[in-house]
Amino acid sequence: MEFTTYFLNEVLRKRPEIQIIWVIETFHFPDFIEIQLDGRIRLWKWIDRTKKYLRVIVLEDGLTIHNAFFDRGFKP
Numbered sequence: 001m002e003f004t005t006y007f008l009n010e011v012l013r014k015r016p017e018i019q020i021i022w023v024i025e026t027f028h029f030p031d032f033i034e035i036q037l038d039g040r041i042r043l044w045k046w047i048d049r050t051k052k053y054l055r056v057i058v059l060e061d062g063l064t065i066h067n068a069f070f071d072r073g074f075k076p
Contacts, residue, residue: 002064004059004064007066007067015069023054026045027065030044030045032074040057041058041059050070054068054070055068055069055070056068
């Protein structure tokens with residue numbers, strides 16, 4: 001597992017409510033998975049502490065985390 005520069009420099013700074021452990025858990029144990037048309041992978045995991053789904057975007061290589069945010073519109 002790796003992280004893009006965007007994730008490390010922007011996502012973590014702009015969204016301090018997201019804990020890195022939640023991102024890692026979502027990467028390893030997602031509740032839902034979807035592959036985008038561009039090949040990137042969407043992963044969702046329910047975070048009990050926040051009562052929200054966390055969406056993590058992984059690059060086409062399946063190893064590099066690019067983005068993470070709470071997905072208010074996600075319906076399982």
